[in-house]
Amino acid sequence: xxxxxxxxxxxxxxxxxxxxxxxxxxxxxxxxxxxxxxxxxxxxxxxxxxxxxxxxxxxxxxxxxxxxxxxxxxxxxxxxxxxxxxxxxxxxxxxxxxxxxxxxxxxxxxxxxxxxxxxxxxxxxxxxxxxxxxxxxxxxxxxxxxxxxxxxxxxxxxxxxxxxxxxxxxxxxxxxxxxxxxxxxxxxxxxxxxxxxxxxxxxxxxxxxxxxxxxxxxxxxxxxxxxxxxxxxxxxxxxxxxxxxxxxxxxxxxxxxxxxxxxxxxxxxxxxxxxxxxxxxxxxxxxxxxxxxxx
DNA sequence: GTCCAGGATCGGA
DNA sequence: TCCGATCATGGA
Numbered sequence: 001x002x003x004x005x006x007x008x009x010x011x012x013x014x015x016x017x018x019x020x021x022x023x024x025x026x027x028x029x030x031x032x033x034x035x036x037x038x039x040x041x042x043x044x045x046x047x048x049x050x051x052x053x054x055x056x057x058x059x060x061x062x063x064x065x066x067x068x069x070x071x072x073x074x075x076x077x078x079x080x081x082x083x084x085x086x087x088x089x090x091x092x093x094x095x096x097x098x099x100x101x102x103x104x105x106x107x108x109x110x111x112x113x114x115x116x117x118x119x120x121x122x123x124x125x126x127x128x129x130x131x132x133x134x135x136x137x138x139x140x141x142x143x144x145x146x147x148x149x150x151x152x153x154x155x156x157x158x159x160x161x162x163x164x165x166x167x168x169x170x171x172x173x174x175x176x177x178x179x180x181x182x183x184x185x186x187x188x189x190x191x192x193x194x195x196x197x198x199x200x201x202x203x204x205x206x207x208x209x210x211x212x213x214x215x216x217x218x219x220x221x222x223x224x225x226x227x228x229x230x231x232x233x234x235x236x237x238x239x240x241x242x243x244x245x246x247x248x249x250x251x252x253x254x255x256x257x258x259x260x261x262x263x264x265x266x267x268x269x270x271x272x273x274x275x276x277x278x279x280x281x282x283x284x285x286x287x288x289x290x291x292x293x294x295x
Numbered sequence: 296g297t298c299c300a301g302g303a304t305c306g307g308a
Numbered sequence: 309t310c311c312g313a314t315c316a317t318g319g320a
Contacts, residue, residue, distance in 0.1 A: 028301055121301075128300035131318065174316025179303085216303045237301035268301080 001079055003069070010061035010069045018084055020106025021054045024077075027107055027269045029226045031120050031133045032140075032154075045076055046113050047145070047153040063149065078108050078229070086259050090266065093256075096247040097263060100270035107265055110226065114194050115187070116154040117227030118209075121219045122179050138171040161188035179214025186212065202230050225261040234260040242278040243271035 001019070003012045012019075025033040025041055033043035040053040040062075050073060051062040061069055074080070087105050091098045119139075124132050136154075143159055144152035161184040168177040186192035192212065197205045202224060209220040221235035234253045236244070244251070247267065256263045271278050 124300090125302040126300060126315080127302085127317080128319080131300080135317095172317065175303095175314090176316080214303065218302060222301070235301070238299090239301065 003074070003079075005066040005069075008062070010064065010066065010073075012059040012061065012079075013057060014059050015057070015106075016054060017105045019059060019077075019108060020104075021052060021059065023104045023107040023269060024110065027104065027265055028129060028272070029222075029265065030110055030112060031129070031136045042151075044140075044147070044151045044153065045116075046072065047147065048072060049147055049149045049151045076111055078111055081108075083108055083262075086262055090259060090263050093263075097256075097266070100243075100247065100266040101263075103273055104266045104269040107262075107269060109229065109231065109262060109265065111229050112226050113154070114197065114223065114227040115157055118183060118194065118212075118215075118219075118223050119154070119160075119180060121222040121226075122183060122212075122214050123173055123176050124222070125176065125214065125216075125219060127176075135171050135173050139168075139173075142170055157184045157187040157194075160184035176214065179212075182213045183215070197224075197228055202232060205230070225264075231259050231261045232257070234264045236264075237268075239271050239278075240264065240268055243267050246271075246278045 001012055001014055003010055005011075021041055022035070025035075025043070030043075032045070033041050035041050038053075040051050042051055043049070048064070048068065050064055053060050053062075061073060064073060087101055091101050120132070120136060123135050123139075127135075140152040140154055143155035143163070145155075146152055160180060163181065163184075165177050165181065168180065171177075173180065183192070187194050197208060200208065205224060205228065206217075206220050209215050209223055210217065215223075218235055218237055221233045224230040225233035225235060234256060236253055244253070244267070253264075254260070
């Protein structure tokens, strides 16, 4: 993708069918992006704040520099991966996956910071997205560092490791606080090397992550996919279970191949877009008939 | 009041 | 190995 620097902004030529901000930032992979009334998205990652918005032909990045864009945001938004090719490949699998894929063709898997991703998905268990976002926002404003623009960074493992359950009570994360503290202490004390996951085969990385308390199969898959960009990871939550039953009856999650994680995001996005189709007592609609006709 | 949410853990069958 | 209860919290 072609990016030019102009008047303090980065202008990236991109069609929404290839890079769609709303699809990317609202698909449940990240929790620190908010859309303002003017349509611009505001977010923070690795202690850097950004405003970004989408027009007909462009993605416009503001509040960053050319240097920071090239060395950080370009990687964060995974601009060097050819999603057009992957999307096409997944569309060829079958009609059900094509249905999901076309609903989210501009979705990209962000390359998020592993520690923040681990914490976020520990906090996600048995919880809903609006509340997860609220908890993380409060965690950052209470214990993160204030950035020049007034935003807060995500607190490091070392900072959280020094806290008690009582210290964490304002963030109202309930029973998850002990999991958060346990992970922070193990990592801060060097008993768990999160950085080492980067070099591990995915299967070994899975086992390693689930050794942390509060990290089961689902959370581990999310950390692998969103924090370590293992595109073969395939998280299954209650939404995915319903969507799999409806769209891919009898099929195993590991039948989706090397880009299973992206397929999973298409399916997840599609199921959230049409919750009525997978609720069990769905009324008969043209789309549900279409789904029924697939199998 | 009940049910549910990007689940994991625990004890008992 | 499998299954159900339980875990905080808040919105629907």
